[in-house]
Amino acid sequence: MTDLFGIKIIWSLGFILFAILIRIIIINSLKKIQTKFGFQKSRILVTNKIITILIYSTIIVLIAFLWGVDQKQLLVYISSFLTVLGIAFFAQWSILSNITAGLILFINYPVKIGDTITVLEKDNNVTGQIKDIGAFFITLKTPEKELITMPNSVILQKNIKYFPQPD
Incomplete structure (x- = not known):
């Protein structure tokens, strides 16, 4: 029993170290892209934040599966989150629509x-x-x-x- 606990801890630490390594590689790549193509520093910073959130969210899900979180419960949580995000895309004057519009303005807008x-x-x-x-x-x-x-x-x-x- 304690061997299994120790193995889970080692795998968890391995996932975290892997996430940190991937994040460092991506940040360095984005810096090179910024200098090569002349992107604004503010856009690179926001892109870094988005990528960091995605990497760490993925690692949290992997660690949750490793520690035995029920897949059905996790899927209910993820589907609830995606539902709220979907509502944000279609809401007219809510706070969520402003956040979504901010992402659209930043990522895919001519200005x-x-x-x-x-x-x-x-x-x-x-x-x-x-x-x-x-x-x-x-x-x-x-x-x-x-x-x-x-x-x-x-x-x-x-x-x-x-x-x-x-x-």
């Missing part, structure tokens, strides 16, 4: 930090340089040096006129 955009609205257009794309809000700095925050979901729903920064 990036430093670009100047105009959010086209019926009554008044808002023009400013993108200073930050956060989890909930995008921060714009207007020509008058004012900082304006707008919910990410609003940015995705409005027409945007953008002026990319020169390379």
Whole structure:
């Protein structure tokens, strides 16, 4: 019985060390990609965070299976999480929709930090340089040096006129 416990501890530590090694390799690779292709440091940092979360989540699941967590219970937990994530994709004005919109803005949107955009609205257009794309809000700095925050979901729903920064 104690031999099995010791083996599980060794395997768990091995999984953790493997995750740390993979994370270091990926971080170094992303740094090389950043210098080679000229990606912004902020995008590389967020990509590092996302990859780190995925690696450690996978390791937690593997260790849970190693220690005998019931697969059905784990699948119920994962499916519940994916359901909440799916609701976030379709929710209109919730906090989850702003987080999802923030990911979409960051990963798959033509604008990036430093670009100047105009959010086209019926009554008044808002023009400013993108200073930050956060989890909930995008921060714009207007020509008058004012900082304006707008919910990410609003940015995705409005027409945007953008002026990319020169390379």
